[in-house]
Structures are given as structure tokens and as C-alpha cells.
């Protein structure tokens with residue numbers, strides 16, 4: 001099924017299997033956003049760029065085939081559970097107004113950063129940044145350069161404004177591009193960060209893709225949804241089977257980190273307030289506002305019910321699933337001579353700790 005995005009008019013196809021029964025969630029946001037950039041969409045290249053990054057490569061950074069774009073398989077097997085066109089317009093009206101599009105907060109970002117041993121001004125890549133809640137934390141908590149990437153243009157536009165308002169444009173670069181096809185040369189980053197976005201391309205694939213972009217000794221910090229219980233209630237199992245069938249528990253992700261030749265530095269579960277303060281509470285407030293705006297519009301109210309059901313679902317079932325932050329490190333070794341002797345590039349100093 002195809003339709004046009006209400007604001008851009010671009011033809012889009014959504015991959016979300018919303019059927020009006022299950023709560024909508026951040027995964028829908030990610031999928032819907034991925035669908036918002038039609039074929040031929042070009043990443044914008046900032047006019048100035050962090051020292052040491054390859055501006056030439058970025059010019060050719062593709063958005064690539066995103067989740068929302070039609071494929072031949074889609075044409076052969078149309079998804080009959082696609083949500084109504086109306087759903088997405090309202091969904092964006094809710095999600096784009098939030099300070100962030102998934103669970104997380106400044107304290108968790110600071111805690112994950114605390115597990116890293118970074119240089120004093122690290123070069124950071126924030127993947128699937130959304131409106132940039134964590135991008136701004138990273139800019140505040142480090143004095144480094146941050147490249148923030150998302151393939152949904154409206155959130156990148158919003159982040160540019162936020163960055164400019166805070167006088168951070170000289171070291172934060174929001175970009176529209178596809179995180180599945182990073183265009184950076186190898187070993188450019190001290191830290192690759194991603195909150196709630198890597199599942200879009202699969203955690204293992206993501207780690208394999210991003211590890212080479214890290215300098216030896218560089219860090220990869222990401223959050224993702226995990227099971228907290230082996231035997232969740234059937235309604236929870238059913239929801240995640242639709243939305244995230246490959247979701248594992250924290251130990252599964254730890255195993256993936258090991259398989260990708262990264263050293264785990266630590267992991268922790270996001271606390272309840274990381275779900276509520278900047279995400280579900282503003283979401284419920286926004287849903288309430290839009291209920292007034294759409295008071296006479298039954299279809300819109302039904303969508304708002306569906307979106308508003310997610311926080312309640314989490315409230316009831318948070319013992320079954322959660323978000324886990326993982327911090328890993330590429331081994332601090334590199335080839336230095338004809339014999340490919342492996343020596344540390346630069347061991348982080350105690351003074352580097354933030």
C-alpha cells in the first residue's frame with residue numbers, strides 16, 4: 001500500500017504492521033522515519049566539518065534503500081496490516097514534538113560516557129540521533145566534535161536549530177543519511193554512539209559495520225531493547241514478535257559484542273525515569289493536547305488512543321522488557337611496522353576521564 005507523506009507529499013510506504021490494536025512505539029517512529037525519505041534523497045553536507053573527517057566521502061554518503069522504500073518483494077507480497085495513512089501524520093505530530101524519540105536521559109548518557117576512556121576532545125558519531133536529545137547531552141558532556149545522523153530530514157532540521165540556539169554549530173554537525181551505509185573512512189572516531197536505533201539494521205551487522213570506523217581503542221556505546229524475563233506474558237511476547245522478533249536478552253547482546261571482536265566495558269539497565277521524564281510523560285501530554293485539537297475527529301482519536309497505549313503497556317510490563325546500555329571498546333592495538341607488530345596507538349590518560 002502506498003500513500004504520500006502529509007507534509008512532504010513524497011510517496012512513502014510504511015513497514016509498521018499497526019492494526020489499530022497494539023500500542024504504537026519508538027520502533028514505529030524509527031520505521032516511519034526511515035520511510036520518509038524517498039529515492040534520490042541526498043544527504044546534506046555541512047560547509048565546515050570536524051578536523052580529520054573526510055568531507056569528500058560524505059558528499060557521496062547515500063541514504064540507500066531504507067526500510068520504507070518499496071522493494072520487489074513488497075510488490076509481490078503486499079502487507080495487508082499496514083496502518084491507515086492518517087496514522088502516520090498523527091504519529092509524527094506526536095513524536096516530533098517530544099524531546100526524544102525513545103527511552104534515555106542525560107544521567108544514562110553520563111553513566112555510559114563514564115565507562116569510556118576518551119581523549120579530551122573526542123570525535124563522536126551519533127547514529128539514529130532523532131531530534132537529538134542525546135546529541136545535545138554528548139555535546140555538553142564532552143568538548144568534542146559530534147556528527148549526528150538520521151535519515152528523517154525533519155528531525156535533523158530541528159536539531160540544527162537546537163544546535164544553533166546553543167551556539168554549538170561549530171562542533172555539532174547534524175546530517176541526513178542512512179546509518180546502514182556509513183561513508184566515513186576507517187578509524188575516524190573515538191566514540192560511536194547510538195540510542196535505540198541499531199536494531200533497525202540489526203545489532204550484529206551494526207557492530208561489524210561500525211567497528212572499523214573506530215580508532216584503535218575507540219568506543220562504541222549503544223542502547224537497545226532487551227528481554228528482562230525468559231517467560232513474558234503472551235501479550236508481550238506477541239507484541240515484540242511483530243515488532244522486534246530478534247530481540248534478545250542482555251547476555252545475547254554481550255555475546256554479539258564478543259563475536260564482533262570488541263571488549264565489553266560494561267552495561268546497565270535504563271531506569272524507569274529514563275522512560276518517563278523525556279519520553280512517555282511528554283508523549284502523554286502531547287497526546288492529550290492533540291485529543292483537544294482532534295476532538296471531533298474519530299479517526300484521529302483512535303490513532304491517539306493507540307499511541308497513548310504504549311506508556312500504559314510499559315507500565316504494566318516493564319518487568320518483562322527494558323532498555324540496556326552497552327559500552328564496548330575496540331582493542332587499543334594497531335599495526336605499526338612491516339611485521340604488523342601490534343602496539344597501542346595512544347592509551348587514554350587518567351586526565352581524559354570525563
Ligand SMILES: C[S@@+](CC[C@H](N)C(=O)[O-])C[C@H]1O[C@@H](n2cnc3c(N)ncnc32)[C@H](O)[C@@H]1O
Nearest residue numbers: 026030033100101102128130150151178179197
Ligand atoms: C527510536 S528512534 C531514537 C532516536 C534517538 N536516538 C533517541 O533516543 O531519542 C530511532 C531513530 O533512528 C532513525 N533511523 C532508523 N533507521 C535509520 C537509518 N537506516 N538511517 C538513519 N536513521 C535511521 C529514525 O529516523 C529515528 O530517528
